[in-house]
Amino acid sequence: MTKTRLFDRNGWIAFLGVGLILIVGVPFLNILPSDSPAHLADYLVPLFGKYACYALLALALDLVWGYAGILSLGHGAFFALGGYAMGMYLMRQIGTRGVYQNPILPDFMVFLNWKELPWYWYGFDHFAFAALMIVLVPGVLAFVFGWLAFRSRVTGVYLSIITQALTYALWLAFFRNDMGFGGNNGMTDFKDLLGMPLQSGAMHRGLYIASVIALGLGFLVCRYVVTSKLGRLLLAVRDAQSRVRFLGYNVAHAQVFVFTLSAVLAGIAGALYVPQVGIINPSEFSPANSIEIAIWVAVGGRGTLVGAAIGAVAINFAKTYLTGSVPEAWLYFLGAIFILVTLVFPKGIVGLAGEWRGVHRRPPAENLADEKVAP
Amino acid sequence: MIRRLRPILVALVALTFAGPMAFAAADDAKLSASVQQLGADDFDAKIAAVGELAATPDPRVVKILKALEGGELYVAKDKKVVRAEPDGDSFTIFEPLGGEKIGTATSDDIDQIVVNNRVRGVIDAALGALNLFSGRRADRLAAALDLVKHPSAASVPALQKAMAAETDSEIRQDMTLALAGARLNSPDKKAQLDAIAELAGSTDPAIFNVLSALRDSPDLDPEVRKADEHAIGAISQRLQLVRIGMTLFEGLSLGSILLLAAIGLSITFGVMGVINMAHGEMIMLGAYATYVVQQIFVGYLPPGWLDVYLVASLPVAFLVTGALGIALERSVIRFLYARPLETLLATWGVSLILQQLVRTIFGAPNKAVANPSWMTGGFELIGGAFITYNRLAILVFCFVVLGVLGLVLKRTSFGLHMRAVTQNRDMAAAMGIPTARIDALTFGLGSGIAGMAGVALSQIGNVSPNLGTIYIVDSFMVVVFGGVGSLFGTLAGAMSLGIVNKLLEPVSGAVLGKVVVLIAIILFIQRRPRGLFALRGRAAEN
Numbered sequence: 001m002t003k004t005r006l007f008d009r010n011g012w013i014a015f016l017g018v019g020l021i022l023i024v025g026v027p028f029l030n031i032l033p034s035d036s037p038a039h040l041a042d043y044l045v046p047l048f049g050k051y052a053c054y055a056l057l058a059l060a061l062d063l064v065w066g067y068a069g070i071l072s073l074g075h076g077a078f079f080a081l082g083g084y085a086m087g088m089y090l091m092r093q094i095g096t097r098g099v100y101q102n103p104i105l106p107d108f109m110v111f112l113n114w115k116e117l118p119w120y121w122y123g124f125d126h127f128a129f130a131a132l133m134i135v136l137v138p139g140v141l142a143f144v145f146g147w148l149a150f151r152s153r154v155t156g157v158y159l160s161i162i163t164q165a166l167t168y169a170l171w172l173a174f175f176r177n178d179m180g181f182g183g184n185n186g187m188t189d190f191k192d193l194l195g196m197p198l199q200s201g202a203m204h205r206g207l208y209i210a211s212v213i214a215l216g217l218g219f220l221v222c223r224y225v226v227t228s229k230l231g232r233l234l235l236a237v238r239d240a241q242s243r244v245r246f247l248g249y250n251v252a253h254a255q256v257f258v259f260t261l262s263a264v265l266a267g268i269a270g271a272l273y274v275p276q277v278g279i280i281n282p283s284e285f286s287p288a289n290s291i292e293i294a295i296w297v298a299v300g301g302r303g304t305l306v307g308a309a310i311g312a313v314a315i316n317f318a319k320t321y322l323t324g325s326v327p328e329a330w331l332y333f334l335g336a337i338f339i340l341v342t343l344v345f346p347k348g349i350v351g352l353a354g355e356w357r358g359v360h361r362r363p364p365a366e367n368l369a370d371e372k373v374a375p
Numbered sequence: 376m377i378r379r380l381r382p383i384l385v386a387l388v389a390l391t392f393a394g395p396m397a398f399a400a401a402d403d404a405k406l407s408a409s410v411q412q413l414g415a416d417d418f419d420a421k422i423a424a425v426g427e428l429a430a431t432p433d434p435r436v437v438k439i440l441k442a443l444e445g446g447e448l449y450v451a452k453d454k455k456v457v458r459a460e461p462d463g464d465s466f467t468i469f470e471p472l473g474g475e476k477i478g479t480a481t482s483d484d485i486d487q488i489v490v491n492n493r494v495r496g497v498i499d500a501a502l503g504a505l506n507l508f509s510g511r512r513a514d515r516l517a518a519a520l521d522l523v524k525h526p527s528a529a530s531v532p533a534l535q536k537a538m539a540a541e542t543d544s545e546i547r548q549d550m551t552l553a554l555a556g557a558r559l560n561s562p563d564k565k566a567q568l569d570a571i572a573e574l575a576g577s578t579d580p581a582i583f584n585v586l587s588a589l590r591d592s593p594d595l596d597p598e599v600r601k602a603d604e605h606a607i608g609a610i611s612q613r614l615q616l617v618r619i620g621m622t623l624f625e626g627l628s629l630g631s632i633l634l635l636a637a638i639g640l641s642i643t644f645g646v647m648g649v650i651n652m653a654h655g656e657m658i659m660l661g662a663y664a665t666y667v668v669q670q671i672f673v674g675y676l677p678p679g680w681l682d683v684y685l686v687a688s689l690p691v692a693f694l695v696t697g698a699l700g701i702a703l704e705r706s707v708i709r710f711l712y713a714r715p716l717e718t719l720l721a722t723w724g725v726s727l728i729l730q731q732l733v734r735t736i737f738g739a740p741n742k743a744v745a746n747p748s749w750m751t752g753g754f755e756l757i758g759g760a761f762i763t764y765n766r767l768a769i770l771v772f773c774f775v776v777l778g779v780l781g782l783v784l785k786r787t788s789f790g791l792h793m794r795a796v797t798q799n800r801d802m803a804a805a806m807g808i809p810t811a812r813i814d815a816l817t818f819g820l821g822s823g824i825a826g827m828a829g830v831a832l833s834q835i836g837n838v839s840p841n842l843g844t845i846y847i848v849d850s851f852m853v854v855v856f857g858g859v860g861s862l863f864g865t866l867a868g869a870m871s872l873g874i875v876n877k878l879l880e881p882v883s884g885a886v887l888g889k890v891v892v893l894i895a896i897i898l899f900i901q902r903r904p905r906g907l908f909a910l911r912g913r914a915a916e917n
Contacts, residue, residue: 071716148901157650157715158904161851162897168848169893172886287848291652291723298720331731338724342717343710 006223015216022052022212027205045204046276047320051313052211053273056218058296058312059305060265063222065294066303067231068258069238070155074145074163075266076290077170078138080280082267084174084181085137087280088121089130090190090198097191107189108182118180127194134271135264142263143256150252150259155241164287171285186281193275204276211272215309218265222305225258234258295334298341301348310349403472406431410439410471414450414488421490422497422528429501430532435472437505442471444498449485459485500527507537507550515541519549524581526556552577556585567599575606578613578757586610614759621760622877628766630873631773634866635832636846637853638776639825641865643700645854646797647817649708650719653726654850655843657700657822661692661829662838663733666742682747685830692826700822704815726843734840741837750834765834772831776824781862783820793817797860856896858906867907872896 007015026048029040057079064070091106100110104117123129145166149159177183190198197203225231236244237251245251274280283289292315300311315337322330345352409431412424425443428436442448442458448471449459457477459466466485468477490498506518515537522530534554541547551573558570571589574582589595590603636658643651665688672684703725711718746765753763784790795803796813804810829842836842849872857868872892879888900906 071719145897148898152901152904154900154904157648157719158855158900160650160716160719161855162900165848165852165893165897169890169897172893173890176884176886178887288844291720294720295724298717328731328735331727335724335726335728335731338727339707339721342714342721342724343707346714346717 006227019216023209027209030205042201045208049208049211049276050273051316052215053269054312054316055309056215056269057266057293058308059218059222060262061293062297062302062305062308064259064262065297067226067238068234068255070255070259071160071294072163073160073287073290074167075293077167077285078142078263078266079270080284081138082134082270083274083280083284085130085133086271086274087187088124089127090193090275091187092125094189094191108185112177134267138263138267139260143260146256146259150255167285167287167290171282171287174282174285186279188279190275190278198275207272207276214268214272219305230254295338295341299337299348301350304350307348307350406433407472411456413443413448414456418491418494421494425497425501426532429504429530430536437502439471440498440502443488443490444495446487448488450488451485497527500530504530504533507533512543516546519546519553522553523549523556526553526559526585528557528560531557552579552582559585559589564596564599568602571602571606575609577610578617580614580759583607583610583614617757617760623874624762626874626877627870628770629876630870631770632832633849633853633873634869635773635828637850637865637869638780639821639828640850641854641862642821642824643818645860648715650715650722652719652723652847653729654825655847656726656729657696657825658829658832658846659733659840659843660696661826662833662842663737664688664692664695664826665830665833666744666838669744682749685747688830689827692830693823696826697819697823701815701819704818708818709814730840739840741839744833744838746834769831776827777862777866780824789816852896855900856906858908861908864906864908
């Protein structure tokens with residue numbers, strides 16, 4: 001097999017073009033005077049930033065699900081862990097501006113009558129440390145979990161179920177006040193990030209740009225992985241795990257690597273998400289969230305990377321619209337999407353578009369039907 | 376033991392309290408003698424007299440005791456006890472027992488009988504003890520239990536008399552304990568030791584408290600103290616056993632709930648390999664079916680029938696959810712047998728729609744589903760262990776369901792076909808088994824059982840559209856932990872998870888305990904990916 005390039009020439013043009021439009025266009029339209037017809041309302045900038053974070057999260061799931069056949073129902077948890085790490089940093093930045101004006105302890109600890117900062121909060125007053133944790137916490141958890149699971153050849157639906165159990169366990173745990181992460185209420189009331197106030201137009205635009213850049217870099221990393229030899233191996237593992245093992249490859253290593261990388265991307269997405277929505281609480285760990293991510297990917301098209309990002313934005317746009325205008329309809333809509341996509345459009349939007357153009361090249365996700373699963 | 380002791384006790388009590396009056400023959404004579412003794416100068420004698428009166432189940436006694444407490448009893452010049460009511464400057468005096476008017480007197484002629492707090496306490500206890508002779512069993516039981524908790528020397532005669540007449544063995548037992556408790560504070564060492572020896576055999580937290588109170592009293596005879604501590608040790612050991620037993624029962628009860636929630640899944644997931652995320656919603660629909668049946672019973676049937684609504688709900692829930700399961704299998708799941716991960720997503724979509732549908736029809740708030748009267752309350756075992764009927768009923772019900780399901784699988788032709796299709800679909804089809812129909816029926820069976828589980832679970836929790844989401848992860852854990860495809864594994868998985876959860880709860884708190892259990896399962900699955908009772912042979916290979 002010849003070496004596959006990251007993109008061909010047209011691919012690069014498209015990638016950079018879309019990136020430029022998103023990075024320059026949206027902030028520019030937002031800066032325009034508010035009476036201008038092309039002005040983009042202020043509240044839309046963090047919303048788009050949020051979509052970018054969701055797209056990065058979907059990208060992370062597509063990497064493991066679309067290419068390695070691992071349907072993780074724990075990506076919502078990795079996302080939330082990254083978010084909590086960021087939240088802890090933002091909490092420490094509040095300083096004496098909290099309700100209780102305690103210079104050391106966050107409000108919820110004062111409220112719970114805690115006397116000193118728990119050890120696991122040390123270091124979170126430094127951004128660099130927090131940034132390290134955003135990568136390390138989801139990464140290490142995914143590594144340990146993946147190492148245990150893949151080495152024991154737990155795959156398919158079993159893996160989905162135990163990742164869901166992991167998410168559920170974290171969900172329950174983070175609801176506890178004793179954990180020192182704000183319990184039920186989580187963390188909110190953030191004031192500033194890197195010394196600059198969070199609630200300002202410039203910060204919103206900055207965070208949005210950062211999210212889009214993260215999405216772009218994440219896309220390049222995923223693209224690099226799936227076009228490398230490792231990517232070929234992952235596809236082979238997805239489609240015929242035993243055969244790859246018999247050929248002498250260490251299947252578990254490849255799976256652990258991709259699972260960990262994916263979790264780190266999810267954590268970064270979570271970290272960028274929290275300052276834009278201004279709150280992190282245990283509901284982010286809800287098992288339902290993790291399953292919802294899977295449907296973003298499925299709607300966009302599994303094993304396409306681009307599709308995952310498109311699906312995330314499409315579904316979340318529909319969610320924003322429907323929960324605002326007809327809240328009762330949202331769950332019917334989402335449920336119907338789940339059923340329709342799996343039954344009727346298993347290739348998602350990207351697959352449909354390809355077929356419609358008639359120049360559709362066989363996508364990597366074609367061969368899902370003979371996935372090996374436990375009885 | 377009791378019977379042997381009784382003559383001694385009677386003699387003892389007679390000597391200690393009642394003095395020469397104890398052997399009065401006729402009731403009335405005895406009564407008036409006791410009343411007469413109320414006028415004694417000595418408080419101990421008064422207390423003894425109150426005790427004597429309390430042992431006499433006579434409506435007049437209540438009046439006398441209340442008069443004494445209210446300060447209406449006086450001693451006349453001739454040392455006779457009378458009841459007097461102030462009438463201007465003078466008093467009208469009455470016969471204390473009969474109530475006939477005797478005449479009038481001035482305050483010089485009569486002396487009020489003074490009572491102190493100690494006597495008052497005894498009077499209250501005596502008034503309570505009179506309930507020992509009540510015609511209603513519940514009153515007698517309550518009075519006896521009260522005396523077990525608050526032993527009083529004054530209640531001894533009443534207890535002895537009541538015991539002689541009592542036929543209910545449970546009340547007799549409590550009376551025996553109360554009697555022994557009362558004698559604990561006797562000044563006589565022998566009586567104390569006897570009482571301790573008798574109480575040491577009890578497993579009642581109230582007795583434990585009474586004995587502990589005695590241990591803590593300052594000037595106690597060393598020998599008595601030693602016996603007391605010994606008895607306390609023995610009782611607390613038994614109470615500990617009771618606590619362990621209770622934890623086990625709670626564990627089994629939780630296990631039975633988990634089992635009920637998981638049995639249906641062990642069919643759809645364990646046997647068919649379908650990741651049915653809508654399983655929790657089948658449970659939820661079963662609970663709502665119960666609610667609807669209840670409303671029908673309340674609205675259209677005579678009130679006496681309400682007690683059987685729960686039984687009527689079972690087939691309704693089974694049919695509704697079973698039919699829905701069959702429809703689901705025919706319309707969605709059958710297209711996805713080769714793609715289990717996508718079944719997961721599709722059934723999740725179904726679960727979202729069902730939740731929202733129920734929310735639209737019934738509204739988001741919880742619905743009240745009442746326990747029928749035969750499931751309300753519970754009974755007390757020894758040592759304060761309380762078992763509620765609804766938990767017990769669910770425990771029994773889950774075993775019945777499991778047993779019937781086992782029979783269906785092993786003894787019916789449908790079960791045979793089901794197993795054949797599971798083990799080798801192509802061969803089964805070649806033998807003429809209609810595999811598609813068997814698939815639909817199997818899925819319907821699993822869903823129907825989930826619906827029946829919903830009937831049971833509606834009795835212990837809230838009935839809300841989110842009911843299913845509470846159980847879904849747990850159900851999967853039970854099935855995977857127990858071993859996919861094995862009913863016995865599901866049973867073992869549910870029970871062991873239930874018991875471990877309850878054992879952890881006192882140590883770590885409920886939520887953390889659950890988290891620990893989940894993590895333990897995750898680790899366990901890494902070690903044994905096929906669960907506790909893995910299928911062996913060809914079925915396990917694909």
